[in-house]
Amino acid sequence: MEDLLMRLNRGEILVSDGAMGTMLMERGLEVGEPPESFNFARLKVLSEIATLYLDAGADIIQTNTFGASPLKLSFYSLEDKTEEINRNAVLAVRKVVGECAYISGSCGPSGKLLEPYGDTSDSEMYNSFERQMKALISADVDIICIETMTDLREATIAVKAAKTVSSSTPVIATMTFDPTPRGFYTVMGVNIEEAAGGLESEGADIIGSNCGNGIENMIKIAKEFREFSSLPIVIQSNAGIPEIRENTSVYPETPLFMAEKAKELVNVGVSIIGGCCGTTPEHIRAIRKVVDSVN
Amino acid sequence: MDILNKISEHLQLGDDEKVRIFTKEAIKAKISPKEILNNGLIFGMDIIGKKYKAHEIFLPDVLLAAKAMYAGMDLLRPMFIKGGIPTIGKVVIGTVQGDLHDIGKNLVGIMLKGAGFEVIDLGNDVSPSEFIEIAKKEDASVIGMSALLTTTMPFMKIVIDLLKEERLIGKIKTIIGGAPVTEEFAREIGADAFGYDSINAIEKVKGLTGMT
Numbered sequence: 358m359e360d361l362l363m364r365l366n367r368g369e370i371l372v373s374d375g376a377m378g379t380m381l382m383e384r385g386l387e388v389g390e391p392p393e394s395f396n397f398a399r400l401k402v403l404s405e406i407a408t409l410y411l412d413a414g415a416d417i418i419q420t421n422t423f424g425a426s427p428l429k430l431s432f433y434s435l436e437d438k439t440e441e442i443n444r445n446a447v448l449a450v451r452k453v454v455g456e457c458a459y460i461s462g463s464c465g466p467s468g469k470l471l472e473p474y475g476d477t478s479d480s481e482m483y484n485s486f487e488r489q490m491k492a493l494i495s496a497d498v499d500i501i502c503i504e505t506m507t508d509l510r511e512a513t514i515a516v517k518a519a520k521t522v523s524s525s526t527p528v529i530a531t532m533t534f535d536p537t538p539r540g541f542y543t544v545m546g547v548n549i550e551e552a553a554g555g556l557e558s559e560g561a562d563i564i565g566s567n568c569g570n571g572i573e574n575m576i577k578i579a580k581e582f583r584e585f586s587s588l589p590i591v592i593q594s595n596a597g598i599p600e601i602r603e604n605t606s607v608y609p610e611t612p613l614f615m616a617e618k619a620k621e622l623v624n625v626g627v628s629i630i631g632g633c634c635g636t637t638p639e640h641i642r643a644i645r646k647v648v649d650s651v652n
Numbered sequence: 653m654d655i656l657n658k659i660s661e662h663l664q665l666g667d668d669e670k671v672r673i674f675t676k677e678a679i680k681a682k683i684s685p686k687e688i689l690n691n692g693l694i695f696g697m698d699i700i701g702k703k704y705k706a707h708e709i710f711l712p713d714v715l716l717a718a719k720a721m722y723a724g725m726d727l728l729r730p731m732f733i734k735g736g737i738p739t740i741g742k743v744v745i746g747t748v749q750g751d752l753h754d755i756g757k758n759l760v761g762i763m764l765k766g767a768g769f770e771v772i773d774l775g776n777d778v779s780p781s782e783f784i785e786i787a788k789k790e791d792a793s794v795i796g797m798s799a800l801l802t803t804t805m806p807f808m809k810i811v812i813d814l815l816k817e818e819r820l821i822g823k824i825k826t827i828i829g830g831a832p833v834t835e836e837f838a839r840e841i842g843a844d845a846f847g848y849d850s851i852n853a854i855e856k857v858k859g860l861t862g863m864t
Contacts, residue, residue, distance in 0.1 A: 546710025
């Protein structure tokens with residue numbers, strides 16, 4: 358497959374996939390069960406989801422490893438299975454996508470807070486991410502995707518771990534921002550200028566934002582990233598804030614709505630557009646159409 | 653008074669060591685523990701709460717301030733007659749069954765303590781019966797429940813239904829919160845209050861316990 362960064366630098370726009378968690382819930386993920394519990398005997402489900410997104414036109418398919426760092430897995434006493442969980446997730450995707458799409462190894466927050474405001478040291482945090490990166494990279498992922506970060510220190514530690522394990526594997530790093538009267542900030546108090554500067558200087562290749570508060574906010578976030586960095590930008594928005602309708606939660610943003618807004622993301626110079634919580638293969642299909650019309 | 657100001661200032665800076673030093677100094681200067689608590693620690697925490705609400709500071713600042721508050725409280729605790737910090741009410745809090753998201757709930761716990769409440773934090777993945785049993789045993793006046801997943805929200809209703817069954821409605825008040833939780837949902841399941849953020853939750857708990 359052609360080098361990802363070369364394609365982006367040429368100005369091509371790529372589409373990444375949509376939600377994993379909500380897809381797993383529809384396929385039997387129980388309340389209180391970690392999504393990674395699918396990575397043992399339910400690999401077929403992971404392959405099925407990857408196929409759905411591939412067919413919808415995604416160029417980048419994420420692995421079901423968002424919570425597969427040993428620190429996060431320790432919440433479920435699964436840390437001893439770190440290697441197996443990460444490896445199986447990559448293989449389940451590779452089996453169906455082959456070389457038709459890039460496989461992106463998802464790596465979410467550790468669930469722990471760093472000292473002094475939390476109880477986890479920098480080196481514990483680093484070791485945890487390094488172990489997950491080794492597992493993902495040795496299983497041949499094409500990209501590492503560090504995502505949904507709110508603490509810039511944690512995010513940069515993860516980027517450093519990825520780059521130390523493999524300097525040639527492209528690293529995506531995204532953070533999740535909330536709108537405040539003073540602009541966009543993560544819950545930990547990081548603004549976009551700080552995020553862009555911090556992630557870039559640690560060696561991230563592609564930076565941006567995921568999850569969040571709906572795609573309209575993402576357009577503003579993308580503009581700010583463009584202002585503070587020349588790296589390719591990735592935006593993976595959720596389908597809005599879920600609303601409760603008749604006892605079930607509904608993500609309000611439709612495929613059509615998100616695709617319409619994706620045009621604006623293209624206009625502000627976003628290089629990779631995908632989805633997060635609540636987005637489906639239909640959302641990705643609609644975004645693909647928009648992206649094809651500009652590529 | 654100057655020394656209480658220093659306690660409040662250093663608490664706001666999250667400097668637990670300084671808070672410890674000045675709390676000791678205040679004790680030595682024979683300032684009553686109640687005054688140190690109210691006009692030093694709680695006063696400082698109240699400012700932290702307001703700044704957090706205004707997005708002037710963020711989670712790390714609140715967590716560090718809380719650490720400093722606890723450092724002061726630990727020194728004061730043995731000085732109260734019953735060996736406990738006097739409280740304006742007792743609240744049992746926890747994240748409902750099957751929910752591991754706890755930052756919001758922890759913040760509410762910190763702010764409640766900072767407002768002078770006694771807080772019994774049951775942690776994550778708390779079952780409905782556990783909420784009720786502990787609230788009864790501890791004679792708490794409020795149960796606070798948090799959920800960050802829409803899938804775990806129905807467990808909040810189970811707690812309220814159990815309270816109804818045990819005829820505890822009114823005696824033990826309920827407040828719910830968390831990202832997907834809405835005022836409408838709170839009304840629908842019969843919760844006494846809804847806190848849209850941690851600061852609002854504290855105001856509502858004060859209302860429920862007749863403190864405002």
